[in-house]
Amino acid sequence: MENNYKLPDQNAARMRRSRNREAEQSEYSMPETLRQCGKGRTYAIRTYGCQANVRDSETIAGLLEQMSFTRAENDTEADVLVFNTCAVRRNAEEHVLGEIGNLKPLKLQHPDRIFALCGCMAQEEGIVDLLLKKYPQVDIIFGTHNLDRFPQMLAQHLQEGRRQVQVDSIEGNIIEGMPAMRSRRFKAFVNIMYGCDKFCTYCIVPYTRGRERSRRLQNIVDEIREFKASGGKEVALLGQNVNAYGKDLQMKDGFSTLLDKCADTGIDRIRFYTSHPRDYTSAAIDVMAARPNIMKALHLPVQSGSDEILRRMNRGYTRAHYLSLYDDMRSRIPDITFSTDIIVGFPGETDAQFEETLSLVDHCQFDQAFTFIYSPREGTPAASMKDDIPEEVKKERLEILNEKVAGYARIRNEQYVGKTVSVLCDGPSKKNERIMAGYTEDNKLVNFKAVSVKEGDIVPVKITEARSFSLNGEAEEGDVH
Ligand code: SAH
Ligand code: SF4
Numbered sequence: 001m002e003n004n005y006k007l008p009d010q011n012a013a014r015m016r017r018s019r020n021r022e023a024e025q026s027e028y029s030m031p032e033t034l035r036q037c038g039k040g041r042t043y044a045i046r047t048y049g050c051q052a053n054v055r056d057s058e059t060i061a062g063l064l065e066q067m068s069f070t071r072a073e074n075d076t077e078a079d080v081l082v083f084n085t086c087a088v089r090r091n092a093e094e095h096v097l098g099e100i101g102n103l104k105p106l107k108l109q110h111p112d113r114i115f116a117l118c119g120c121m122a123q124e125e126g127i128v129d130l131l132l133k134k135y136p137q138v139d140i141i142f143g144t145h146n147l148d149r150f151p152q153m154l155a156q157h158l159q160e161g162r163r164q165v166q167v168d169s170i171e172g173n174i175i176e177g178m179p180a181m182r183s184r185r186f187k188a189f190v191n192i193m194y195g196c197d198k199f200c201t202y203c204i205v206p207y208t209r210g211r212e213r214s215r216r217l218q219n220i221v222d223e224i225r226e227f228k229a230s231g232g233k234e235v236a237l238l239g240q241n242v243n244a245y246g247k248d249l250q251m252k253d254g255f256s257t258l259l260d261k262c263a264d265t266g267i268d269r270i271r272f273y274t275s276h277p278r279d280y281t282s283a284a285i286d287v288m289a290a291r292p293n294i295m296k297a298l299h300l301p302v303q304s305g306s307d308e309i310l311r312r313m314n315r316g317y318t319r320a321h322y323l324s325l326y327d328d329m330r331s332r333i334p335d336i337t338f339s340t341d342i343i344v345g346f347p348g349e350t351d352a353q354f355e356e357t358l359s360l361v362d363h364c365q366f367d368q369a370f371t372f373i374y375s376p377r378e379g380t381p382a383a384s385m386k387d388d389i390p391e392e393v394k395k396e397r398l399e400i401l402n403e404k405v406a407g408y409a410r411i412r413n414e415q416y417v418g419k420t421v422s423v424l425c426d427g428p429s430k431k432n433e434r435i436m437a438g439y440t441e442d443n444k445l446v447n448f449k450a451v452s453v454k455e456g457d458i459v460p461v462k463i464t465e466a467r468s469f470s471l472n473g474e475a476e477e478g479d480v481h
């Protein structure tokens with residue numbers, strides 16, 4: 001019977017062609033019959049992966065609350081426990097498989113507890129097959145395209161007690177108006193587009209998230225306005241390649257137009273993730289330079305400093321293009337900070353090619369870099385490339401790179417000592433209740449002493465000490481807003 005479930009189809013996803021047409025749009029509304037399903041029951045969500053998943057978990061929480069579920073104090077006691085998963089590297093998956101493996105005894109003790117798995121792992125053929133065969137404790141599996149169908153699946157499971165699986169590899173549509181329980185009052189993630197059509201050869205995301213499709217500009221601007229009206233101070237615009245925003249809506253230079261309109265809302269801070277070097281336009285740099293509420297911090301993943309590796313990754317740019325974009329931005333926005341993502345040990349990467357990555361880091365001296373060892377993803381082109389680099393060599397490259405990255409991060413941070421910067425307070429720091437934590441406009445984490453500063457305040461902080469990954473300081477209170 002389990003064989004009747006439709007599995008996601010990565011081959012079909014690969015065959016799709018970028019289409020310049022608008023995605024199908026619809027407006028969500030929850031049927032009345034589902035609104036009381038969760039009365040007296042609790043839920044919890046464990047979220048893995050990127051900001052797209054964090055934002056999706058807010059929607060899942062919103063849907064569950066609309067069904068009258070309430071958040072559980074302790075997630076192992078929740079009546080419904082949702083795993084919103086990530087598939088980008090193997091260790092992310094292994095971690096989740098380990099956790100749901102541990103649920104087996106819990107399920108035997110409490111057969112009424114419901115376990116659901118969603119997110120990017122639910123869009124992988126091999127994983128769904130494995131879950132169906134080996135993890136009977138997982139009651140509901142739904143993919144990244146079916147958040148709106150989760151309430152119906154859950155209600156059906158409550159009624160019939162049967163496993164529910166919906167993981168079609170569709171290209172993806174856009175559903176507006178789903179409820180959301182935002183995790184923070186002052187900062188919000190705002191989706192501007194979904195999916196990815198870049199098909200970098202190592203990456204699973206284009207298969208798990210469907211085709212690149214943009215939300216309509218007005219819906220994005222309205223969401224920011226509403227958030228600001230409720231006291232919001234910072235939004236992060238989300239998309240796998242925000243620079244491709246609006247291509248499917250036939251907009252010319254869509255991303256810079258969008259940034260300009262978002263800046264017009266007057267919200268204090270606007271950030272955006274992630275930029276792709278291939279689609280970055282001069283107009284977008286101009287808007288960033290001109291508008292004070294667009295933060296001067298750019299996450300611009302480079303992945304490798306070698307042209308040959310970049311070509312085999314299908315990144316669509318060269319080392320020279322990346323560097324000229326970087327230099328151009330530095331000269332037009334002198335106080336900008338840069339972060340990046342780098343993969344070491346891509347199949348066939350030679351020592352000389354790795355050295356090219358190191359020399360690119362020497363040139364750019366990033367404020368921050370997220371570094372990864374290449375992880376083969378089943379069904380992607382790179383997974384069938386010859387990979388003859390020993391694991392120890394990959395680990396050694398990562399260590400060498402990390403040391404270099406930390407060195408530059410520290411040098412960049414040292415330039416802040418003695419300066420006063422504007423910090424949006426996130427609340428007490430994780431380690432010490434009396435120390436506040438927050439981020440500067442250019443995205444530096446600051447731990448600072450303060451007497452009466454609260455979460456959500458934007459406050460001047462004098463920097464007293466630099467570390468590799470954070471700054472320490474003291475609030476200059478009296479000038480909080
Ligand atoms: N859309 C974003 C990145 C999304 S994934 C972009 O293109 O920049 C986040 C990062 O994970 C990537 O930038 C890449 O550095 C890393 N990554 C993706 N697939 C990977 C893989 N198979 N192995 C190792 N790292 C990977
Ligand atoms: Fe993955 Fe490349 Fe798309 Fe980023 S741009 S999500 S790395 S395929």
Ligand code: F3S
Pocket residue numbers: 048049050051052053085086087088119120204205208209
């Ligand atoms: Fe992971 Fe999916 Fe994000 S694979 S990084 S959760 S888009």
